[in-house]
Amino acid sequence: MTTARVTVDPSFRVGPAHRRLFGSFVEHMGRCVYGGVFEPGHASADALGLRRDVLDLTRELGVSVVRYPGGNFVSSYRWEDGVGPVGDRPRRLDLAWRSIETNAFGLDEFMRWTAEAGVEPMLAVNLGTRGVQEACDLLEYANHPGGTHFSDLRRKHGVDEPYGVQLWCLGNELDGPWQVGHKTADEYGRLAAETARAMKLIDPSVSLVACGSSNRGMPTFAGWEATVLEHTYEHVDYISAHTYYDPSDGDRASILASAVDMDAFIREVVATADHVAAKQRHRKKLQISFDEWNVWYQSRLRTDMDRGWVEAPALIEDTYTATDAVVVGDLLVTLLRHADRVGVACQAQLANVIAPIRTITGGAAWRQTIFHPFALTARYARGAVLLTEPTGPTHDTTRYGEVSSVDTVATHDEETGALAVFAVNRGDTDLTLDLDLRAFAAPRGEEHIAIDAGDDVNDPAAPDRVTPVTLGAPTVDSGRSSVRLRAASWNLIRFTAS
Structure with missing residues (x-):
């Protein structure tokens, strides 16, 4: 059997396994x-109308931060429409998704939901059709204690204490021609810088995210980041990155290697940001907010949009396969491997829309296949992220050329001794993964969990058809452990090691 080798050493520290890497996204899109x-x-709904079954699954998923309310939706959104008595709220045309927005759910409802879910809110401001003043008004409503128009309006709506939201996105995907309020890099960069200055006058504690490219394939990619950051670098804390991978657009080997593209994307954004830092003599290292990522059968969206103006239409409710779960697991490996520069990441979206959680209106909720690698990674990726460099077999892909068959990362919690190795076999044959753990004192095997690629899905008839399989505890001999990685599989291998 082919063998790959990895050395895991606590000295090879990348950075902390930030909780904010396990974020999600709730947009006013579809259901x-x-x-x-x-x-x-x-x-299952409580008195506020929040589905308790979805809340329970959100907690189980391990979500840490949730971005809201968009997404494309935010670029023509009036936040004031979603506060105050529900009966007084206007119905609006949502230009992004050609839907009717009732505004029955808005900022205050979202903040109550985050409190129930135990997650950190991440809010986006509209820099598509609005600007500096409207962003400042929203921040005042959310974070100012009282004694001003918008903070007192919040108090009038029954919320005495400020929400204290720390993470804010300065618009969404303004590089995209599809975006309401699409701008050039100079136009957006100047507006974002002006907005950032004003917002930090109101609340200097906030962290701000400038819009990066909508994806690595945009014709303006890298040039957009460079120009935007030349305007905003000193005022912002993050630059965003978005990417989706379509299983219907490529060969299976390329889809399984999608993380190769995400890895290159991160490295190129970091290089561009560091170039601007050097040019402008900045000392701080800008972080990436990878606040939209997932597997998405994008070709299906065109069919979904072929309808009239309706409320909450079913949009891109993709049903994910076991293969999609393996891809998602590998994307999480990549985000962890760049924990020194990726400070926030949000899988898009949380429920129904390209989501780990699916529901039936008036009916059940269930876990999609992609729920499982996310939940397990969020649960066990603790402490420090350790750099691992596997050596071993490679194979060819149509899209990315020759790629490593094995992708790995590890985390180690010094306090508990928990060591987790996340390993993906992207190839089409089984292989042996030899782990050198000799840098740890008396490591002990705990558990090996795997998900194998395939066409099976979870649905209402069989919500647990695809679940992780426990393969037993790995053995350790003289600080070494050999584990079989089945073809096209995601694996979590746990040890106790001090």
Whole structure:
């Protein structure tokens, strides 16, 4: 059997396994909000209309931070429409997704939901059709204690204490021609810098995310980042990155190697940011907010949009395969490997819309296949991220050329001794992974969990058809452990090591 080798050493530290790497995204799109997290009258709904079954699954998923309310939606959104008495809120046309927005769920409902879910809120401001003043008004409503128009309006709406939201996105995907309020890099960069200055006058403690490219394939990629950061570098804390991988657009080997593209994307954004830092003599190292990523069957969206103006239409409710779960697991490996520069990451989206959680309006909720690698990684990636450099077999892909068959990362919690190795076999044959753990004192094997690629899905008839399989505890002999990685599989191998 082919063998790959990895050395795991606590001295090879990348950075902390930030909790914010395990974020999600709730956008007013399709049934993510209405029929997803919020459904008054549902059997599980609480007095606020929040679905308790979805809340329970959100906690189980291990989500740490949730971005809201968009996404493309935010670029024509009036945040004031979603606060105050629900009966007084206007119905609006949502230009992003050609839907009717009732505004029954808005900022205050979202903040109550985050408190129930135990997650940190991440809010986006509209820099598509609005600007500096509207962003400042929203920040005042959310974070100012009282004694001003918008902070007192929040108090009038029954929320005495400020929300204290720390993470803010300065718009969304303004590089995209599809975006309402699309701008050039100079136009957006100047507006983002002006908005950032003003917001930090109101609350200097906030962390701000400038819009990076919508994806690595944009014709303006890297040039957009460079120009935007020349305007904003000193005022912001993050530059965003977005990417999706379509399983219907490529060969299986290329899809399984999607993380190769994400890895290159991160390295190129970091290089561009560091170039601007050097040019402008900045000392701080800018972080990346990878606040949209996932597997997405994008070709299906065109069919979904072929309808009239309706409330909460079913949009891109992709049903994920076991292969998609392996890809998602590898994307998480990549995000962890760059924990020194990726400080926030949000899988898009949380419920129904390309989501780990699916629901039936008025009915059940269940875990999609991609739920499992996310939940297990969020649960066991603790402490410090350790750099691992596997040596071993490679194979060819149509899209990325020759790639490593094995992708790995490890985390180690010094306090508990928990050591987790996350390993993906992207190839089409089984192989042996030899782990050199001799840098740890008396490591002991705990558990090996795997998900194998395939076409099986989870659905209402069989919500647990695809679940992780426990393969037993790995053996350790003289600080070494050999583990079989089945073809096209995601693996979590746990040890106790001090």
